[in-house]
Structure formats: C-alpha cells, structure tokens
Amino acid sequence: DVIMAGDGYLLVIVLDVHPQLAEQESIVHNYLSACISFANIHLASNVRNTLAVIAANHLETRFLYPQDTGEKVERQKDGRLELLCQVDESIEKELRRMMMHGGKAEQTESLLSGAIGRGLLYIKRQETEDVLGKKVHARILVIKISYTGSQYLNYINTYLTAQKISTPIDVCVVGNDCGLLQQGADISGGYYHCIQEVSELLQCLILMYQADVGTRKKLNVPPMDSVDYRAACFCHRTLVEMGNVCSNCLSVYCKAVPLCSTCNVIFQTERPLMKIVKKKK
Amino acid sequence: MSGEREDILLQVNHVRYKKNNGQLYLSQTRVGWMMDESDTFTVSVPYNDIRTQKISPEGKPKVQLQIVLHDISNFTFHFCTPEGRDKQIAERNQVKERLSQLMTQNRRQPPDELMEKKRMLDENEQLHHLYRALVPTSIISVDEFWKEIAGQYKQNMGPQQELGVSGAFLADIKPQTDGNNGKVQYNLTPEIMSAIFKTYPAVKKKHAEYVPHRMTEPEFWTLFFQSHYYSVHTTSSMENVFSECSKHDDKEWNRDVSSTQNDPLYALNDIYEEKPMSIESDLRTSGVKAGSNVFHALMIKRFNQHSLNIIKAQTNSEKERILDELAAKNPNGIPNGEAKQDIQVHKSKKARLEEKIVYEDLENSNKVETSSLTIHQRDRYLTGPTEYSAIHNLQPRQVTVLHEQLTDNINSWCPNLHISQDPEAAYRSLQHFSEMCRKGRSSVGVNTGDQLPGNLHKELGQVYSSAGELLRHFWSCFPPRTPQLQEKLHKMHETLCRYHNVTIRPFQEMAVNDYNCKSDILDHLTEMFQIASTKFENWKARNSR
Secondary structure, eight states, rough: OEEEEEEEEEEEEEOOOOOGGGSSSHHHHHHHHHHHHHHHHHHHOTOOOOOEEEEOOOSSSEEEETTTTOOOOOOOSSSSSSHHHEEEEHHHHHHHHHHHHHOOOOSOOOOOOHHHHHHHHHHHHHHHHHOOOOOOOEEEEEEEEEOSOOHHHHHHHHHHHHHTOOEEEEEEEEESSSHHHHHHHHHHTEEEEEEEEGHHHHHHHHIISSOOHHHTTTTTOOOOOOOOOOOTTTTTTOSSSSSSOTTTTEEHHHHOOOOTTTTBOOOOOOOOOOOOOOOOO | OOOOOEEEEEEEEEEEETTTEEEEEEEEEEEEEEEETTSEEEEEEEEEEEEEEEEETOOOOOOOEEEETTOOOEEEEOOOTTTOHHHHHHHHHHHHHHHHHHHHHHHHHHHHHHHHHHHHHHHOOHHHHHHHHHOOOOOOOOHHHHIIIHHHHHHTTTOOOOOOTTTHHHHHOOOOTTTTEEEEEEEEOHHHHHHHHHHHHHHHHHHHTTTTTTTTTHHHHHHHHHHHTTSOOOOOOSSOHHHHHHHHHHHHHHHHHHHHOOOTTSSTTTTTSTTTTTTTTSOOSSSOOSSSSSSHHHHHHHHHHHHHHHHHHHHHHHHHHHHHHHHOOOOTTTTOOOOOOOOOOOOOOHHHHHHHHHOGSHHHHOOOOOOOOOOSHHHHHOOOOOOOOTOOOOOOHHHHHHHHHHHHHHHOOOOOOOGGSOOOHHHHHHHHHHHHHHHHHHHHOOSSSGGHHHHHHHHHHHHHHHHHHHHHHHTEEEESOOOHHHHHHHHHHHHHHHHHIIIIIIHHHHHHHHHHHTTTTTTHEEEEEEHHHHHHHHHHHHHHO
C-alpha cells in the first residue's frame, strides 16, 4: 500500500470496561483518562486523522465516539481544540449512559470480539462511504483488562477478517498475558504488549502504539516473542503438542477416542490383522 | 598446422592461387593450399568456416573454384594442369564434390549437440550459473556435468522451433543473365529447394515421381522456372509436368477463396457495389474490378497463391510434427482418421459468435451438495481449543456486584486529563521498553541475508545454489545399493571436498576481509558439508569391514 503524505489514519479503539476494573478502586479513573488522552493525541498529531471508540463490557458493546446525533461542534469553551473537546465529552456521556444499563447476562466475559467485529464493519463502511473511494488506512487498538476464555471462534473470525482487509489489530493488555489476543496481533500484523501497572498505560500507548504501520517499519521495535499457537484438547483443556482432530467438527483430543463427544460422530478404527497361521510341517 | 596428423584425402597439383603455382589438399577437417617448393600451408581453412563454394561458368577460359567463408572473405583457386582443359575441369569438379561432401560431414556432427547444449544453457539461467561455478574451476569435469546435472533439465526444455519459410525466397533466387547467349542462370541451393517443397507440396510430389528416373535434376528445375510458378508467360501449349500442378493449384485456390467468401462473419458481398451515398471525391474500391485486365489479374492471383501457400506451409509442418509425436508415443496404436481438412462445414454465424464470447471453463460450476454439521455440545465448539485457566474466573453474581461498583465510580468521575500520566510511572515504562529494545537489537547481526550488500548477496545465493545441487546429488546416492551408486558416491564426495576448498573457503575469507561480515556467515553451509562428509566416512568405515 502506498500511503500518500497527508493521508490520515483511522484509529479504532476497542476499550474494555468490564466490571473487573472496579476490583481496584483507584485505577478506574487512571485507566479511562489514559485512553481518552491517547485518543486526543491521535487526533492532534495529524489533522486528517479520524477516530472511533467502542466500549465493551459483559453486557453490551457501544460506540462511544462518533455519535450520529448530528450535534454541531460547540464553540470553544476552555481553550481546547473544539474537536477534542467534543470527543472527550462524547466519550464521557456515552460511558455514563452505558453504565446505567444494568442487567444480567449469562456470560461473564467481556464482549471484546463483538466490539472488534463492529470496529471492522465501521472501517469497511468508512471505505464505502468515501466520496473518492480511497482506501482507508485503519488500525484497531484493543485495550484489555479483563479475562477472556470462551469465545475462540469469534475472535479467530475477526482476526482472519482483519488480516484479509489488511487492518492490524494492536493489543495492549493490562495484568495477565492473554494468548488469544496475542495470536490475533500476530495474525493481523499488529503489536502485542502486556503491562502490569495501569499507571504506565498512557506512556506505553504513546511509545509503542502511536506510530502508524509505515513508520513502524523504521523504528527499532523490540522483537515480538514467538506466539504459542498450540491448541488445547477439548477434554482437559490443556495445551497439547500432538493431538487427534475430529474430521467432522474439528475438535481436538489429546488421545485417540472412538467417538467425538462434540458432534457424536463415530470414528473408524483399524481392525487388527489376523495372524497368518504357519503351516505345520 | 603441421602438428596435427590429418590424413590427406585428395591432392591436386598445378593449382594456382594468387598467381603462384602450388598444390591443393583436402583433409578430413580442412582444405589447404601449399606453394611449390614450400613446406608450410599458405592457405588453411577448416570446413566449418566455409560457407559456400562457387565454380566459374562453363564458357570461361579459366577453370576456377572459389571458396567463400562466413566472414565474406574468399579464396580463388585456378586449376591449370598442363594436360589440357578437360583434365582441369575434371579435377575441379572432383575437388568440388569432395569438398561439398566433407563440408556437410563436418557441419552436421557438432552443431546438433552443441546447439542443444547451448540452448539448454540459454534457457535455464540456473543451469548456466551452475555450469559457470563448477566447470571452469574444474570441480566437475564437463562430461560429468552434462551427464549428471543437465539430465534433469533436459525434460523441461520446450521443443525446438522450426524456421519458417521466408516470404521472398523465390525472389531471392536472383537469376543472372549472361549477356552473350541470352541464357539465364539460376543458383539453386538445398535450402531453396526445401523451401519450395514445403510451400508447394504438389511440386514435391512431382519431384519424387520424375527425378531421377524420368529426368535429371537440372532439367526438372529448368522446367520449374519456365512454368507458371516463376514466369507469367507459360508454354501452356505443351502438356507439361507442371500443368497438372497448375490445375491442382487452381482448384485449391478456388476452394480457399470460397471458404473465405462464405464465412458468415465476413461481410464481403458488397465491396464492389456502388454505395448509394458516396460522394465523387471519396475513396471507392476502384471502379475497375479485379478481373478486368487479365494479365494483371493473373499476376496478382499468382502472388496471392504464393503467399497463401507459404502460410499454409508453416501450419502443415506443425500438424505433421504433432502427428509424428503422437505416432512416436504409441507405435502400436491405431491412428485416428485424418482430421477434416479442406471442406469445412460453415457453422452458423451465431455459433461462431458464441464461440468467441463464451469460455466453458469460466462458467459457474454446478452447485455441490453440502451436508450440515450437527453439534451436540455448543459450548465446546464455540470455545474452541483454548486453555482453561482457573484464575480470574468470576461468578455472575460477583460480576453484578462489581458492575454496580463501577457504575458508581464512573458516575462520580470528573475527568481530568492533565493528570492522566504520572511522570515516575512514565519513566519506569520507558526504561522497561528501552531494555527490551536493547536486548532485541544485539541478536541481529550482519548475518541475516537482507543486510548484505547487493552483489555479495547474489554471490552468496549462487554459492548456496551450486553447493545445494552438489549436496543433493550426494544425498541421492544413499543407500548405495548398486556399484554405480557407490562409484557416484565416491565421486560426489571428492567433488564436495574440492568445492569446499575452491569456492567456499575463499568466499568466506573474502566476505570477512572485504565486507566486514561476521565470520559465521557460511556456518550453516559448512555444517551441511560436515554432515555429508561424516556420513561418507561412516559408510566407508562400515563397508570396508
């Protein structure tokens, strides 16, 4: 892809606002401020940059910015650039609204895969709606703080789609390593980093995720660790190096089983050969 | 010249060259002329250099033979036996025939093989590199090279293309008129003859019938040049050899014309009509119809026939070649009937148009039947092969509680972006990442292929490919069950050692000294060679027991 001087980048931030955030009281404000500051930095660095922010928790995903309410940009209030002011206010307002929606859900995981999917659709829509039909240079940044485990298929779908439309998915994980998202970053050509302290979040984002794809090639980036792509067997959920796969539903088993418990397909096993009886002299 | 022991096949005395008396010698590979009272050859020409030879015409007083070389220089020899003119002519003819025999002999042998080899080298750049890398440095002898390595490349070569017939070949036979007698002389070479045979298969048939029993070659060709093929005024009153041919040609011509006229895609019916709206000054297909002046029409028809036959000659020869290949592939097979040739059933215009716009293999293929997948444990399927970790697995109740807490927190949030990053934490983060960058940088050296300067990169690639080829031949000898394989194994081992010394070590030294590469640039390659030689040693030790 040739990126013309003056082209802007579209950054889609997928923000994880899972209630797990609230486990430590002090970090909520820090976390949110860091993300909003980073959004400001992105918009301020190039006048043609555009932004979208999607938040996800265990109940729903929601676009925090942009909102299609048709509101006009308000006049300058406190010396900030009007656009940035609008972004901040929109994010804050929508987030509060999102929190108001209580409710119960069966899954306890954050709906990040859905948010990434919506982000990809937004990118595609921007491309279709562009008057000149230019290719939109976009990337997705996922900021995650909670635990994911049970939405493998959804995630993989988004990764492969992103790879297909050349959209790198960068991932910044706070807390524990997440193998699934690391795979995603590797597949789509993005970066993956894991930090321990929320207080370091903004600095990390500026240092590692601010540069766009073209510039990254010229930076002396630390080499990525090799990604662990091993599959886990369906019976014990432990990672295996060699396994048996059902040819019908692709379930992985650590040892040979006669029946696939996911799709109830019986496997044909080899019958032992009969020994040839030697002729007696 | 005198070093080679060549047998003298023919010697003629009293041959003058540049006004000096001497003798003419014909040997196996060259023709030479030596002056009287001399020991060395003044003229010595190998047969390969000779392009043609010419003899002086019958009426001339001097009996001469001229040899023309590829670089246009020529040598003229004058036969002047004191025994009389007839003897001179006889000697000269003898020399001429022998010379043409020896020329064709010497010409035929090398070119085919050499041309083939040259073609292989031209077509395969990789083979060319291998050749240059292995043969001049005498790592492999030339024969071995062609036997072992080139063998596989031969199959991939495409067929050699035939030279087509030149459009002006008949015009190039520039006849020379002898001002005195009104006789015209035509120079016919075998190439022109074969061109005529290719273009006019009817003439070829006649030639086979008539020559040599009914008439001699010169007579046949004289008649040819007098016939309608070459001159307009034919001696049409006589029942001539070629009048049959002219009838045959006319029939074929009419067939071709009608097939073009009747082709539904060409709308040729109204090219002679007066267009209703045409203005005086517009270009018109000239009012004179093609047939009005008989003489011109005949000439034009002959030219057209000639051109069409030349084009047909090429397609026919290809058809023949394909048939030959098929016949060669299954010698016992029953040949199919001959393809429908001349009389084509004209497909309707619609069919022809459809042919041009529809490709069958681009059409939608028929839908394949799909069967649906029934899953009995959805969770498993959707979760996929992911690891299970017990940490941080929250219960729904906990989540709800936390959610409420979060809501309260955000409700009471007053965003203040000025304090979004604590400087101490920022500094720590920068340190951490710089550390990672530093660690990452040290492992990458000038070793990696894409950081080498251009020509070194290419040379490295070539070294790798030649070494790889040799290693491949070496490893293909295992297990050496037959004596030939064992012999080849020994040879390959020697070749590998030689290659190592001649090419790899100097390359490594050059890379390190001249280009400042790390010294382990060829480590991988040397390791492969080590493994090969250990394997060979082990095998030798085991087998000699």
